[in-house]
Every structure is written in C-alpha cells, then in structure tokens.
Amino acid sequence: MDPSSLNDLHQASRLNDPDASRSVAEPVISISGLDKVYAGGFHALKAVDLSIRRGEIFALLGPNGAGKTTLISVVCGLVNPSGGEVRVDGFDNVRDYRQARALIGLVPQELTNEAFETVWNTVSFSRGLFGKSPDPAHIERVLKSLALWDKRNNRLITLSGGMKRRVLIAKALSHEPRILFLDEPTAGVDVELRRDMWDVVRQLRDSGVTIILTTHYIEEAEEMADRIGVINGGQIVLVEEKAALMRKLGSKQLTLHLHAPLAEVPVALADYDLQLAADGSELIYTYDGTRDGDEGSSITALLGDLDAAGIAFKDLHTRQSSLEDIFVDLVKERT
Numbered sequence: 605m606d607p608s609s610l611n612d613l614h615q616a617s618r619l620n621d622p623d624a625s626r627s628v629a630e631p632v633i634s635i636s637g638l639d640k641v642y643a644g645g646f647h648a649l650k651a652v653d654l655s656i657r658r659g660e661i662f663a664l665l666g667p668n669g670a671g672k673t674t675l676i677s678v679v680c681g682l683v684n685p686s687g688g689e690v691r692v693d694g695f696d697n698v699r700d701y702r703q704a705r706a707l708i709g710l711v712p713q714e715l716t717n718e719a720f721e722t723v724w725n726t727v728s729f730s731r732g733l734f735g736k737s738p739d740p741a742h743i744e745r746v747l748k749s750l751a752l753w754d755k756r757n758n759r760l761i762t763l764s765g766g767m768k769r770r771v772l773i774a775k776a777l778s779h780e781p782r783i784l785f786l787d788e789p790t791a792g793v794d795v796e797l798r799r800d801m802w803d804v805v806r807q808l809r810d811s812g813v814t815i816i817l818t819t820h821y822i823e824e825a826e827e828m829a830d831r832i833g834v835i836n837g838g839q840i841v842l843v844e845e846k847a848a849l850m851r852k853l854g855s856k857q858l859t860l861h862l863h864a865p866l867a868e869v870p871v872a873l874a875d876y877d878l879q880l881a882a883d884g885s886e887l888i889y890t891y892d893g894t895r896d897g898d899e900g901s902s903i904t905a906l907l908g909d910l911d912a913a914g915i916a917f918k919d920l921h922t923r924q925s926s927l928e929d930i931f932v933d934l935v936k937e938r939t
C-alpha cells in the first residue's frame with residue numbers, strides 16, 4: 605500500500621466530488637421501512653431502518669442467512685425491494701437509480717468470469733460500465749494505491765488470493781464512488797491478509813470514502829468499525845457506536861457460590877449491584893471493570909460486608925462480557 609498515492613486518490617476524488625458541499629451531519633444513506641420478500645415467499649428483510657453517516661466505517665454484523673447480502677444488494681440496486689425506501693445522498697435508489705448507483709462502489713465476495721483478463725483491462729472496463737469516460741490517470745492512482753501497479757498487465761488467474769481481493773476493490777473504486785460496500789471482505793482469508801485488508805479499508809476511509817462492510821467475524825467489527833449494526837432474521841437488532849459498545853463490554857461479573865442459599869439479597873448489601881441465581885445459591889456482582897483501582901476496592905468492600913452479614917461462600921469466579929456474548933444474546937433472543 606502506498607500512502608502517498610492514496611493521498612493523490614483522495615485529492616482527485618475531492619475535486620470530482622459533487623457532494624463535497626453537503627452537510628457532514630446529513631446521513632449519506634437513509635434506509636426506512638425496507639422490506640424484501642423473495643419470489644418463493646421468504647421474508648428476508650423486515651422493516652429495516654438504518655442511517656449511515658458520511659465518512660464512517662459501519663460494520664453490519666450477523667450470522668449466516670441474517671440478510672446482510674440482501675440488504676446491501678437492495679441498497680446497491682441489484683435486488684428490488686418489496687417495500688420501503690433507500691436514499692443515497694438524497695437520491696432515491698429506485699427512482700433516481702443512475703445517480704444513486706454512481707455514488708456507490710460494491711466489492712462482492714468473489715471475482716466472476718474474468719480469469720483471463722488483465723488487471724488493467726478489468727478495472728478500466730468496470731469504470732466504463734458506469735458510463736464514465738476513460739481516465740487512465742485515475743485507474744493508475746487506484747492501482748498504485750492498492751499496490752497493484754506492478755501487476756497491471758498480469759491476467760487475474762495468475763494473481764494470489766490477496767491480490768484478487770485487491771482487484772475487486774480496484775474495480776469498485778474505478779468509477780470514483782463516495783461510498784464503498786464490502787461484502788465479507790476477509791471471509792476465508794488468512795490472518796496476515798486480513799490485517800492487510802483492514803489497513804486498505806482504513807486508508808480508504810481516511811481518504812474520505814464512507815465504508816459499509818458486512819462480516820460475521822466479531823473481531824473484524826471490533827477492529828475496524830466506528831459503529832456496529834447487528835442484523836438477525838432480517839431485522840436490525842442493534843446499532844451502536846463501537847466505543848459505547850466496548851464500554852458496555854467493560855462490565856465484569858463476580859459470581860460467589862454460597863454455602864447456604866439465600867431467599868433474597870440482604871438489605872445490608874443493597875448498595876451493590878447484586879443478583880441471585882441458581883435458586884439462591886449464587887450471588888452475582890456486576891461491576892465496571894474499566895476503572896483502574898475501583899475494581900479491587902469495591903470487591904474488598906463487598907467481601908467485608910458479606911462477612912459482616914454472615915454470608916459464607918465456598919468458591920468464586922469472575923468473567924468479562926464480550927461482544928461475542930452480546931451478539932449471541934441478541935441472536936438468541938430473536939430466534
């Protein structure tokens with residue numbers, strides 16, 4: 605990856621950017637009441653409302669079959685919605701299809717049927733599909749920014765898996781989109797390549813492109829996203845700033861296995877966030893594990909107060925909740 609050429613790409617796309625004067629606060633994509641029922645009757649999207657902010661990296665997280673690909677396919681105009689509305693920078697993606705589509709680049713999961721084409725030709729051809737006049741200087745910037753310049757005359761079939769993924773991104777950037785969708789950009793790739801892809805995506809975001817990526821790797825959402833949305837069974841079940849989500853993840857639980865079960869939490873311990881579980885034989889204390897120092901002192905105080913109240917325990921353990929716990933809980937609740 606060559607950061608200086610990405611800067612050039614940035615400068616160039618700013619010059620060509622028709623929406624540069626629009627308000628940053630305005631969502632770049634507004635989805636409201638979006639429904640999709642496939643021909644066979646399967647209800648794949650159910651009243652989806654979602655706003656994507658200009659310049660963010662938004663990760664759409666969900667298990668297999670949740671509706672991620674359907675959602676981005678509808679936004680990109682590849683699948684017709686059954687109801688609802690999508691606006692891309694103010695353009696209705698059905699009525700003003702051409703204007704809306706021109707703003708979007710889509711990086712699909714796989715390259716299709718172009719194995720014998722060269723990198724240069726396939727990327728240039730993609731630009732032509734959007735009715736844009738040829739611009740070899742732009743294609744050169746894109747290829748340099750993705751470290752593909754040296755491979756421009758290679759046929760796709762001769763490239764490594766990582767380079768093929770970069771070609772997919774180059775194709776999607778060929779018509780200078782302001783919004784880039786990446787459908788499971790790192791599905792099935794090794795750890796090194798995944799990190800490499802993350803760097804590419806972050807640098808694109810830094811160059812002013814809004815990024816929406818779908819993933820079922822929680823780690824990927826944690827690493828990359830400014831905001832995280834969870835979709836399950838065709839419904840958006842959570843949208844939150846990653847930082848806020850991570851603060852929630854900072855909460856820890858101390859479980860005390862009691863000698864004798866309690867019928868209720870004693871009044872003397874009312875100041876602590878305590879819950880009884882396992883028919884009163886477990887006492888669970890939830891506390892903020894992100895504040896250094898607090899944790900130890902509040903546990904010491906609790907243990908002292910338990911002793912004073914005559915409550916004995918035979919074992920204890922602590923656990924920290926993770927994004928995975930939240931995700932599993934959300935998905936479980938809805939199924």
Ligand SMILES: Nc1ncnc2c1ncn2[C@@H]1O[C@H](COP(=O)(O)OP(=O)(O)OP(=O)(O)O)[C@@H](O)[C@H]1O
Pocket residue numbers: 642643644646648666667668669670671672673674675820
């Ligand atoms: N063309 C179609 N006709 C009928 N049903 C479809 C069609 N495309 C997708 N579906 C169904 O819609 C649901 C959502 O599929 P979708 O591909 O959007 O999920 P996803 O979240 O992208 O899953 P994955 O992570 O497996 O790619 C699935 O149950 C799928 O079988």
